[in-house]
Amino acid sequence: RHFSMTSNVRHFPYSHEVLAQLRRRNMCFNSLRELIELNSELGSQTCTSKEQIRQMQQELASLKQEKHELTQSNAELMRSLESGSSGPKFTAMQEELTGLLREKASDKQAIISLNEQIKSLQTIVSKQTDELNACRESLTHHKEALRDKQKQLEENNQSLTTTATELMSKNLEIERQREQIQKLQSENNQLVQLIKSLKEAEADKHNAIVIMNEEVSKKKRESELLKGASSMQLSEASGTGMIDALSGRDRILSFGSTRPTVVKSSILAHERAEIHSLAHNASGSMLLTGSDDRTVKLWDSRSGTRLSSLEIAVKAVMCVAFSPDGHLGLAASGDLSVRVWSLKTTRVLHTLTGHTGKIYTARFATDSRSVFSSGYDRKLKLWDLGKGLVSGTMDCSSSCNDAAITREGAQIITAHLDASIRFWDVRTAQFAHELSGVHTQPITSALLHPANANQFLTNARDDTLCLVDMRKYDVVRTYRHAAYKNGVNWNRAAVSPDGQFVAAGGSEGAVFLWDLATGAHLATLTGGHTSAVAACSWGDNDQLASIEKEHKMVLWE
Structure with a gap:
């Protein structure tokens, strides 16, 4: 049957x-x-x-x-x-x-x-x-x-x-x-919407307070500038005396950043070697460059005068940085090490080793007493300069091209080859959050907004730049131009000190400027470079500098 x-x-x-x-x-x-x-x-x-x-x-x-x-x-x-x-x-x-x-x-x-x-x-x-x-x-x-x-x-x-x-x-x-x-998901969505609304209201209040504080600070700086402008003079000292003078120089305050338009100086910074990295010190008075010739060079950002040159690595220098207090320099290189030296004596103080791949990025923490680094080996390492030892290691899951630290020093932001942005808790040395979908190609740089501690700017090989809100983990604004092409995996963008302008270098040698607040393209600076621009840096003295892969550094005005 x-x-x-x-x-x-x-x-x-x-x-x-x-x-x-x-x-x-x-x-x-x-x-x-x-x-x-x-x-x-x-x-x-x-x-x-x-x-x-x-x-x-x-x-x-x-x-x-x-x-x-x-x-x-x-x-x-x-x-x-x-x-x-x-x-x-x-x-x-x-x-x-x-x-x-x-x-x-x-x-x-x-x-x-x-x-x-x-x-x-x-x-x-x-x-x-x-x-x-x-x-x-x-x-x-x-x-x-x-x-x-x-x-x-x-x-x-x-x-x-x-x-x-x-x-x-x-x-x-x-x-x-x-x-x-x-039913629970519906209730959860309602709660999320409520929390989002509350956070947005709180963010609006916070932004209003920040704007009020910025207005007060701006008026105060303008008053001090008017009082001290007649008596301000720069020393013409050379060598160590000049470095001390530049390091100790107060920040040059202005009524707002001026949009650069022309080349001020074109400098053959590293002969017969590709330049990979560029950085201003805190006051904007000095510049550091690092290149394939294994050297780092210190420059007066106003005059373009070279102050010192130090052969510091065995292989190419991929990243340079100043300590926030202005006394130390840092160089990360392809020889798997990070070196920290005294700007005054040019003596290497620390050689930090432990990475197993080329190091693409390294930065000082806000207290200048610790360093963080990352690169090809997909590891983020924290270093204690007092002991000269690693204090924490985190697995990034993807090669890291750049990193930044928040102003209070509590969180590190890393930009990765897999087009993701990751956040790390410095205190616990643990992963905190991952943000995907901002870009579709490798992210080449990440830097904090100089006037808004809750936002940071990214640059990527998908030929776009994005302003991201760290509280909402959301894109605030996107910057693009038909002619802009990001040609380098470590191409660093820059933001003017007052937060008005965004600058990024293209693969054809031009530097592109956007309005940070609106996202509008303002200008394309040409005539300075003949090859792909690898980095831009905007010092607090309102000085925009850029480097190209083929030997040259350009100062704009």
Whole structure:
């Protein structure tokens, strides 16, 4: 019999096994049907053979009777001959005897042929009987196997029914849980929207306070500038004296950043070597450059005068930076090390080793007493300069091209080859958050907004720059231009000190300027570079500087 729930249980866990067992049962039935048909055919043939044997036996008995009669007739004839009978009657009887003898010989031959046929038929009957017995034994065996299969099938059907009942119960439970989850998700979405609204309101209040504070600070700086402008003079000292003067110089304050338009100075900074990195000190009075020639060079940002040159690495210098207090310099290189030196004495104070791949970025923490670094080996390392040892290592999951630290020093932002931005807790040395979808290609730089501690700017190989809000983990604004192409994996963008302008260098040698607040493209500065621009830096003295891969540094005004 067929299982009535076949169409309803095709998705049950036991459906395939049950179907297989049904097919095996059908095969058993088919084989038994063939055996039964063969048995019937053999029985029919046996009956036919027995009927033929019976007819032959009857013919044989008839022939024996005729033989007996002929023998008696022959005996009578012999007695008649012995009694002296002769003449025509004798001759007739002798001819009759001769005919009878011939018939007797023919009958004997027929009897022999019939005996042979009987033996052949008996052999066939014996063989068919053996085959019939074998078929009966096989039939008995298959019947027993069929009973076992039927019993097993009934057990499986019962188990399947139980499973189907349990499955229906589980499905009902899943539906109830799904409805509960949907309800919770709806409530969660409402809470998220409420929290988002509250955060936006809080952010608006905070931004208003920041703007008010900036206005107060700006007016205060303007007042101090007007009072001290007549007495401010710069020393013309050289060597160490000049570095001390520049390092200790107060920040030059202005009424707002001026948009650069032309080349002020074009300097062959590193002959016959690609330049990879550029950085201003805190006051904007000095510049550092690092290149393939394994050197770092210190420059006066106003005059473009070289103050010192230090061969500090074994391989290319990929990143340079000043300490916030202005006393130390930092260089990260392809020889898997970060070196920290004194700007005053040019003596290397620390050589920090532990990375297993080229280091692309390194920065001082806000207290100038620690350093963080990252690069090709996908590790972010924290270094304690007091001990000269690593204080924490974090797995970034992707090569890091640049990094920045928040003003309070609590969080590090890293920009990665996989187009993701990751956030790290400095205190616990643990991963905090990952932001994806801002860019579609490797991110080449990340730097803080100089006037808004809650925002930072990114640059990427998808030829866009993005201003990102750290509180909402959301893009505030995107900067792009049809002619702008980011040509270097460590291409660093820059923001003016007052937060008005964004600058980034393109692959054809031009420097592009955008309005930070609106995202509008303002200008494309040309005539300074002839190859891909690798970095821009905007010092607090309102000085924009840029470097190209082919040896040159340009100061703009």
